[in-house]
Amino acid sequence: MRAVQISHLDGPTAARVVDLDEPSGDDMVIIDVHAAGVAFPDVLQSRGLYQHKPELPFVPGGEAAGVVRSAPAGAHVRAGDRVAALTMLNGAMAQVIALPAAQVFKLPDVVSFEAGAGLLFNDLTVLFALTTRGKLSEGATVLVHGAAGGIGTSALRLAAPLGASRVIAVVSTEAKAEVAQAAGATDTVLAEGFRGAVAELTGGKGVDLVLDPVGGDRFTDSLRSLAPGGKLLVVGFTGGEIPTVKVNRLLLNNIDVVGVGWGAWVMSHPGELQRQWDVLEQLLASGTVPAPQPEVFALEDAADALSALENRTAAGKVVLRLLG
Numbered sequence: 001m002r003a004v005q006i007s008h009l010d011g012p013t014a015a016r017v018v019d020l021d022e023p024s025g026d027d028m029v030i031i032d033v034h035a036a037g038v039a040f041p042d043v044l045q046s047r048g049l050y051q052h053k054p055e056l057p058f059v060p061g062g063e064a065a066g067v068v069r070s071a072p073a074g075a076h077v078r079a080g081d082r083v084a085a086l087t088m089l090n091g092a093m094a095q096v097i098a099l100p101a102a103q104v105f106k107l108p109d110v111v112s113f114e115a116g117a118g119l120l121f122n123d124l125t126v127l128f129a130l131t132t133r134g135k136l137s138e139g140a141t142v143l144v145h146g147a148a149g150g151i152g153t154s155a156l157r158l159a160a161p162l163g164a165s166r167v168i169a170v171v172s173t174e175a176k177a178e179v180a181q182a183a184g185a186t187d188t189v190l191a192e193g194f195r196g197a198v199a200e201l202t203g204g205k206g207v208d209l210v211l212d213p214v215g216g217d218r219f220t221d222s223l224r225s226l227a228p229g230g231k232l233l234v235v236g237f238t239g240g241e242i243p244t245v246k247v248n249r250l251l252l253n254n255i256d257v258v259g260v261g262w263g264a265w266v267m268s269h270p271g272e273l274q275r276q277w278d279v280l281e282q283l284l285a286s287g288t289v290p291a292p293q294p295e296v297f298a299l300e301d302a303a304d305a306l307s308a309l310e311n312r313t314a315a316g317k318v319v320l321r322l323l324g
Ligand SMILES: NC(=O)c1ccc[n+]([C@@H]2O[C@H](COP(=O)([O-])OP(=O)(O)OC[C@H]3O[C@@H](n4cnc5c(N)ncnc54)[C@H](OP(=O)(O)O)[C@@H]3O)[C@@H](O)[C@H]2O)c1
Pocket: 038, 039, 040, 041, 121, 122, 125, 145, 146, 147, 148, 149, 150, 151, 152, 170, 171, 172, 173, 176, 191, 213, 214, 234, 235, 236, 237, 238, 239, 240, 260, 261, 262, 263, 309, 310, 311, 312, 314, 316, 317
């Protein structure tokens, strides 16, 4: 089979397409992969900067979608099923993968392989962030940073169906504002000067939730953009710097900073992954939440796909086409 491989930690351009032996395992679900998601942790892993450091050489990729080739007796999926699957950390950018059945989920018919390859990681994180951690209430106003990225577009697709009445997208360029609007933003503002724009849009009231996958120097202005009782959801640090909080700000304005560590949560809460998927599957199958509209790269262009995230040119969720 063909697969993407990283054999030295020089970043996205180190990604090569190679021939590898297909995986096997009688107790595993074997999947012919049509598409694999590309996410920021893959970029960090390509430089050895992520908390999980796989042994070299490794195949990157935390999620994929495709067709079940074979499954163990008694599994909830069987040969021929269309599925999305989580490898969680790496290994998904290969034409065949083998996974325990608990990490494989039947894809609703309305979701294509390419859309399905890019939804588990982000949508389940955002679902967890907005509901379990953020306690999103009906009619809330939500501000989303990095809104044209993977986590960002997922937040734009999910926030309104989960109850938000206004979803403000923060992006770095006008082109990304278009991506954010297509994904469901009610308003878009540029990252530069976003605090003033948000104050104007909300009549000085501020927002109820900030979902922040970026961090960095915009963090304090995000806190200043919260309405009393509001929460800032810490999801990631694509901006590079990990911000610090002066806790007097929390006291003075009755606001919260809330950590969102989806992977750690599902690993430590048995049954939670399946419970989250049941909620998401219903939202997708009923059309309440639209499927993602990813930017698709060919397998041979894997290095470009990873680079698009690192150099900030990606327009929406990025996925890699493996078969078909
Ligand atoms: N906590 C969790 O459980 C969890 C789960 C999944 C992912 N994450 C994290 O969430 C973050 C986002 O992941 P993703 O896959 O959505 O990434 P992505 O698709 O690359 O999107 C990230 C966005 O960040 C913005 N950004 C601002 N400064 C940047 C910089 N210096 N370099 C690159 N991007 C920058 C970009 O938007 P603009 O150009 O518009 O600013 C970009 O669209 C990552 O840190 C990831 O590790 C966390």
